[in-house]
Amino acid sequence: xxxxxxxxxxxxxxxxxxxxxxxxxxxxxxxxxxxxxxxxxxxxxxxxxxxxxxxxxxxxxxxxxxxxxxxxxxxxxxxxxxxxxxxxxxxxxxxxxxxxxxxxxxxxxxxxxxxxxxxxxxxxxxxxxxxxxxxxxxxxxxxxxxxxxxxxxxxxxxxxxxxxxxxxxxxxxxxxxxxxxxxxxxxxxxxxxxxxxxxxxxxxxxxxxxxxxxxxxxxxxxxxxxxxxxxxxxxxxxxxxxxxxxxx
Amino acid sequence: xxxxxxxxxxxxxxxxxxxxxxxxxxxxxxxxxxxxxxxxxxxxxxxxxxxxxxxxxxxxxxxxxxxxxxxxxxxxxxxxxxxxxxxxxxxxxxxxxxxxxxxxxxxxxxxxxxxxxxxxxxxxxxxxxxxxxxxxxxxxxxxxxxxxxxxxxxxxxxxxxxxxxxxxxxxxxxxxxxxxxxxxxxxxxxxxxxxxxxxxxxxxxxxxxxxxxxxxxxxxxxxxxxxxxxxxxxxxxxxxxxxxxxxx
DNA sequence: CGGCATTTTGACAATCGTCAATCAGTGTGG
DNA sequence: CCACACTGATTGACGATTGTCAAAATGCCG
Numbered sequence: 030x031x032x033x034x035x036x037x038x039x040x041x042x043x044x045x046x047x048x049x050x051x052x053x054x055x056x057x058x059x060x061x062x063x064x065x066x067x068x069x070x071x072x073x074x075x076x077x078x079x080x081x082x083x084x085x086x087x088x089x090x091x092x093x094x095x096x097x098x099x100x101x102x103x104x105x106x107x108x109x110x111x112x113x114x115x116x117x118x119x120x121x122x123x124x125x126x127x128x129x130x131x132x133x134x135x136x137x138x139x140x141x142x143x144x145x146x147x148x149x150x151x152x153x154x155x156x157x158x159x160x161x162x163x164x165x166x167x168x169x170x171x172x173x174x175x176x177x178x179x180x181x182x183x184x185x186x187x188x189x190x191x192x193x194x195x196x197x198x199x200x201x202x203x204x205x206x207x208x209x210x211x212x213x214x215x216x217x218x219x220x221x222x223x224x225x226x227x228x229x230x231x232x233x234x235x236x237x238x239x240x241x242x243x244x245x246x247x248x249x250x251x252x253x254x255x256x257x258x259x260x261x262x263x264x265x266x267x268x269x270x271x272x273x274x275x276x277x
Numbered sequence: 278x279x280x281x282x283x284x285x286x287x288x289x290x291x292x293x294x295x296x297x298x299x300x301x302x303x304x305x306x307x308x309x310x311x312x313x314x315x316x317x318x319x320x321x322x323x324x325x326x327x328x329x330x331x332x333x334x335x336x337x338x339x340x341x342x343x344x345x346x347x348x349x350x351x352x353x354x355x356x357x358x359x360x361x362x363x364x365x366x367x368x369x370x371x372x373x374x375x376x377x378x379x380x381x382x383x384x385x386x387x388x389x390x391x392x393x394x395x396x397x398x399x400x401x402x403x404x405x406x407x408x409x410x411x412x413x414x415x416x417x418x419x420x421x422x423x424x425x426x427x428x429x430x431x432x433x434x435x436x437x438x439x440x441x442x443x444x445x446x447x448x449x450x451x452x453x454x455x456x457x458x459x460x461x462x463x464x465x466x467x468x469x470x471x472x473x474x475x476x477x478x479x480x481x482x483x484x485x486x487x488x489x490x491x492x493x494x495x496x497x498x499x500x501x502x503x504x505x506x507x508x509x510x511x512x513x514x515x516x517x518x519x520x521x522x523x524x525x
Numbered sequence: 526c527g528g529c530a531t532t533t534t535g536a537c538a539a540t541c542g543t544c545a546a547t548c549a550g551t552g553t554g555g
Numbered sequence: 556c557c558a559c560a561c562t563g564a565t566t567g568a569c570g571a572t573t574g575t576c577a578a579a580a581t582g583c584c585g
Contacts, residue, residue, distance in 0.1 A: 071507060072507065088413070090413075090414075090417045092417070092421060092422070092503055093503055094503075096421045097421070098416060098417040098420045098421045100413050100416045100417065112402075112406050115403050115406065116403075116406075116407075116410075116510050118507075120410050120413070120414075120507045120508040120510075121413060121508075154360075155363050155364075158360050158363065158364075159364075161409055161412070162364075162368050164409070164412055164413060164416065165336070165338075165348050165368070165369060165412060166338075166368075167416055168346060168348045168412065168415055168416055168419060169338045169340070169346040169348065171416060171419055171420045171464070172346045172419045172463075172464030173340060173344045173345070173346040173464060174340070175540080176540080176541075207562085207563060207564090208563075208564070208565095209563080215420075216419070216420030216421060217541075217542090218541070218542050218543075219542095219563090219564090220541085220542070220543080220544095220565085220566090221540085221541055221542070223564065223565060223566090224541090224565090224566095226564095227565085255340055255341055255342075259319060259320065259366075259368045260368040260369075262364050262368075423572080424572080424573075455530085455531065455532090456531075456532070456533095457531080465573075465574090466573070466574050466575075467531090467532085468533085468534090468573085468574070468575080468576095469572085469573055469574070471532065471533060471534090472533090472534095472573090474532095475533085
């Protein structure tokens with residue numbers, strides 16, 4: 030099975046065979062974690078770099094009254110906590126949403142490796158930066174789009190991200206989250222997520238059953254979410270937009 | 278007049294006198310830019326590193342139908358676009374909200390400087406990371422807080438950030454934005470911003486007039502926004518929270 | 526003073542959240 | 556194999572927050 034971290038990075042940088050080897054060894058001893066488990070909690074000391082190899086994890090924060098906001102999904106190939114020994118402790122929590130396979134790489138190991146392999150270092154930093162661009166887009170999504178647009182946007186983004194790591198099956202991908210998780214992601218109530226999903230389904234944009242999401246009309250989903258691939262640095266469509274923007 | 282970039286970085290790293298000198302020279306030839314001007318537009322090639330020395334700038338995105346979402350404020354000492362020659366072009370725009378004084382540092386200059394002064398390099402990277410933590414918190418703020426909490430949280434955050442660069446006057450600071458700008462920041466309509474500001478005022482939490490914001494009750498503003506300083510790496514209060522968290 | 530941007534108000538509508546109940550799916554133990 | 560429990564999905568009724576529209580008031584600047 031191809032290594033999702035290698036696949037993710039290869040969208041951003043050309044890796045040499047030895048570099049790929051190093052990355053595969055890095056993620057060799059990963060552990061299975063059940064769903065709904067915290068990998069790190071806000072306030073904890075900085076953990077190792079967490080690399081997700083299977084399943085969905087997320088970064089999230091809790092408010093004192095238990096409102097939860099998920100600020101990022103970590104799908105296979107995504108990692109968290111690259112920034113070396115700064116700051117002193119976590120400003121948010123990381124937890125699993127589904128059963129996951131997760132590698133923990135100590136910071137010392139990671140920095141030694143990045144020193145020895147500048148290509149990997151560069152790739153990892155670019156990936157971290159690309160993830161920040163996703164966060165930025167999520168602000169726009171949550172702040173300025175309707176519930177319908179929001180979910181359309183999210184499902185399209187996830188399609189591209191799954192494709193980038195070879196985990197899309199046609200236009201579909203695994204989606205094992207509950208509607209409550211979706212609500213905490215897109216800042217909607219569970220009930221409203223449910224109603225909006227029904228609208229997306231009855232408009233023929235998506236199918237969602239048995240923990241699998243199928244995009245039934247890729248173009249219409251993309252435009253319904255007002256999706257602009259500008260921010261997805263690993264999306265092949267991005268270059269095309271660039272060219273057309275240059276022409277204007 | 279003390280250099281806001283130096284002040285900002287000194288919250289994160291101890292700088293040597295020569296390092297401070299280098300930074301001051303770096304920001305010496307800055308240009309004045311009027312309010313409402315774009316410094317870079319989404320899709321443009323990567324510009325120089327932009328360092329704000331006076332005024333409010335912001336990062337923002339526009340949707341096709343002109344909805345706008347501001348995703349970050351750049352106040353004096355803040356910068357944008359540190360990430361070297363990646364990606365190829367901007368995924369969001371940067372513009373001024375008020376009249377600003379802005380330094381543009383070419384990437385070549387910046388990377389040479391960072392190579393020669395690892396202390397500065399480390400400080401700048403930490404600052405960039407700290408800014409990402411702010412973005413993360415904004416997702417929570419916009420997603421999970423009411424309009425009242427949202428504005429309280431923002432005004433408290435800005436107080437801490439202004440203090441960090443020596444620009445708070447007592448518990449007040451410059452705030453030259455319009456209510457429309459505030460709405461595009463916190464994902465509220467202008468009308469609702471107005472109503473919420475009136476509530477904050479009549480509760481005695483803030484005063485806001487003649488482009489100046491005064492926090493009238495710091496503690497109550499902080500708790501109204503459910504403010505947790507965990508994410509503000511330059512907030513002196515942060516360490517205290519850390520200690521008490523460790524005791525629990 | 527006149528013009529323009531911004532703030533403020535009021536009335537009304539739409540989106541979205543809450544509450545509470547029901548339905549469906551899954552897994553367990555007898 | 557079925558009863559049972561539990562989680563998650565779905566529905567309906569209702570209410571609250573927030574947005575929209577439009578107008579009036581205020582403030583700012585030349």
